[in-house]
Amino acid sequence: SRFMPLRWLTKTVVWIIRGTPLMLQLLILFFVPGIVLDSGSPWPSGESGRFLASAIAFIINYACYFSEIYRGGIQGVPRGQQEAGEVLGMTKSQIFLHVTLLQMVKRIVPPMSNEIITLVKDTSLARIISLQEIIWAGYAFIKSSHGYSGLVWPLFFTGVYYLAFNGVLTLLFGWVEKKLDFFQ
Structure with missing residues (x-):
């Protein structure tokens, strides 16, 4: 953004979110609003409230990481490509959509896929606010009275699932990377 206060604010928020652990962000997002607001927690009670808080924490966290990937992808497109678009008489929006964006997508697929895979694995952190996710189910199976109490196989199978x-x-x-090979 060319508007300096907005640029400063977004850089600060991205810096804070990327610099603090996701587990801490989950705890703060779930518990602090209830402490600050005297009327209680803003989240619905039960599993749906925990899921909503977890989803919002993951969205904010990964949006900050993705914004840096997008920024790097846009800045990675050579300036000469944009100048060539200007020479052809394209507007700034046409240059962005038809030149910069197409080349950026090719550059960001590997880091984006890495972050999405990390996101899948990080969902196990939602357990910190008692959301019942896959690892929780494995522990619950271990503690149950199915005659398998004490075995670690359920945790092994959750790892296999991930x-x-x-x-x-x-x-x-x-496959997506291979489809985008025509940009080379």
């Missing part, structure tokens, strides 16, 4: 899910994402992003 590995399989991220394997599918890796194949998908590999």
